[in-house]
Amino acid sequence: MPKDPKIPFNRPYIAGRELEYISRAVNENRKISGDGPFTAKCQAWLEQTLGVKKALLTHSCTGALEMSALLCDIRPGDEVIMPSFTFVSTANAFVLRGGVPVFVDIREDTLNLDERLLSGAVTAKTRAIVPVHYAGTPCDMDVIMDIARKKGLKVIEDAAQAHLSTHRGRHLGSIGDLGCLSFHETKNVISGEGGALLINDAEMAERAEIIWEKGTNRKRFFRGEVDKYTWVDIGSSFLPGEIVAAFLYAQLEMAETIIAARRRLFDRYMAGLAGLAGPAGPTQKGVLRLPEIGKDGTYNGHIMYIVTRSLAERTQLIEHLAQRGIKAVFHYVPLHSSPMGEKCGRVHGNMAVTDAVSDRLLRLPLYYEMSDDDMDRVIAAVAGFYGQR
Numbered sequence: 422m423p424k425d426p427k428i429p430f431n432r433p434y435i436a437g438r439e440l441e442y443i444s445r446a447v448n449e450n451r452k453i454s455g456d457g458p459f460t461a462k463c464q465a466w467l468e469q470t471l472g473v474k475k476a477l478l479t480h481s482c483t484g485a486l487e488m489s490a491l492l493c494d495i496r497p498g499d500e501v502i503m504p505s506f507t508f509v510s511t512a513n514a515f516v517l518r519g520g521v522p523v524f525v526d527i528r529e530d531t532l533n534l535d536e537r538l539l540s541g542a543v544t545a546k547t548r549a550i551v552p553v554h555y556a557g558t559p560c561d562m563d564v565i566m567d568i569a570r571k572k573g574l575k576v577i578e579d580a581a582q583a584h585l586s587t588h589r590g591r592h593l594g595s596i597g598d599l600g601c602l603s604f605h606e607t608k609n610v611i612s613g614e615g616g617a618l619l620i621n622d623a624e625m626a627e628r629a630e631i632i633w634e635k636g637t638n639r640k641r642f643f644r645g646e647v648d649k650y651t652w653v654d655i656g657s658s659f660l661p662g663e664i665v666a667a668f669l670y671a672q673l674e675m676a677e678t679i680i681a682a683r684r685r686l687f688d689r690y691m692a693g694l695a696g697l698a699g700p701a702g703p704t705q706k707g708v709l710r711l712p713e714i715g716k717d718g719t720y721n722g723h724i725m726y727i728v729t730r731s732l733a734e735r736t737q738l739i740e741h742l743a744q745r746g747i748k749a750v751f752h753y754v755p756l757h758s759s760p761m762g763e764k765c766g767r768v769h770g771n772m773a774v775t776d777a778v779s780d781r782l783l784r785l786p787l788y789y790e791m792s793d794d795d796m797d798r799v800i801a802a803v804a805g806f807y808g809q810r
């Protein structure tokens with residue numbers, strides 16, 4: 422074995438029973454299309470654990486966001502307020518319906534949509550707000566829900582990264598009208614590709630099932646509520662097959678353990694890098710900024726990021742770490758300045774924080790099986806970089 426093995430950015434964690442459950446789906450249940458026993462188990466787990474009225478597994482968080490746009494009846498010209506510092510699916514889901522993403526800036530502390538800018542961004546055409554819980558850190562949901570209720574807007578939480586984080590005792594994704602989770606390989610709890618739509622608005626629950634099943638009332642037929650099933654609404658194929666659901670169930674059973682381990686690793690990073698964080702003083706160098714989780718919630722340890730002082734410094738640090746076998750990566754290129762964002766979106770106010778952060782943010786390796794030794798190597802390499810200048 423080489424003395425300094427490479428430290429990847431991410432390494433998907435296999436909980437242990439995935440293949441056993443897949444084998445059960447294939448050999449015992451003989452049900453591998455969607456909406457079978459493992460899908461039911463996963464959905465029940467999500468409903469009970471997260472406290473939502475209804476959960477539907479989807480093939481991705483992207484799919485869950487697209488279902489949300491359909492459920493909210495987004496039509497051409499309708500405006501949807503969202504951060505620009507997010508993944509393309511947050512915007513694409515609404516653009517597919519002819520909606521116009523209205524980008525607002527993010528807060529400097531949590532890097533989440535700045536709720537103080539929301540009221541000013543609302544127009545007669547606004548239909549919905551999409552808060553994105555960046556890195557699994559909660560948005561200020563109380564303020565967002567309050568503005569939405571007053572203005573008659575729907576709230577769709579993009580909780581892709583936020584599975585099992587909470588805000589004031591409630592799970593992220595369970596607070597808005599709709600919530601979207603991702604089980605993509607890069608997230609905390611995974612099924613390769615995968616996601617879930619969480620439906621908290623009871624009035625949307627039945628229509629969600631119809632949209633999920635290609636616009637048919639097939640679910641009602643299987644429950645014996647109608648004597649034949651037929652085409653009743655628009656819809657598409659949003660459900661994953663049972664093989665994916667079986668894999669996911671093995672992960673959900675271990676979810677609390679996975680989150681606890683990641684949280685421990687995250688806390689260890691925070692302690693190890695505290696000396697480099699601002700403000701500068703006798704024990705602190707003040708050269709970089711660390712995540713701020715806020716006191717109103719619990720955190721799922723999804724991303725360990727640092728914010729450097731400049732784009733040039735970040736580029737040098739990535740190179741410095743790469744030379745030591747450590748893979749660190751930046752994150753979003755803001756949507757508002759992307760070719761598609763410029764074409765179909767609108768910017769509200771200025772994007773000062775979004776632009777500054779996207780140039781300077783760097784994500785460090787963090788995965789379930791990361792050893793303390795490897796983390797110490799990363800911390801030492803970051804400290805070494807700043808010690809040298």
Ligand SMILES: *Cc1c(COP(=O)(O)O)cnc(C)c1O
Pocket residue numbers: 480481482483484507508510511553579581582602603604605614615616
């Ligand atoms: C990962 C991610 C998505 C997309 O998730 P998929 O399951 O890959 O479709 C959407 N939004 C955010 C904020 C994400 O991090």
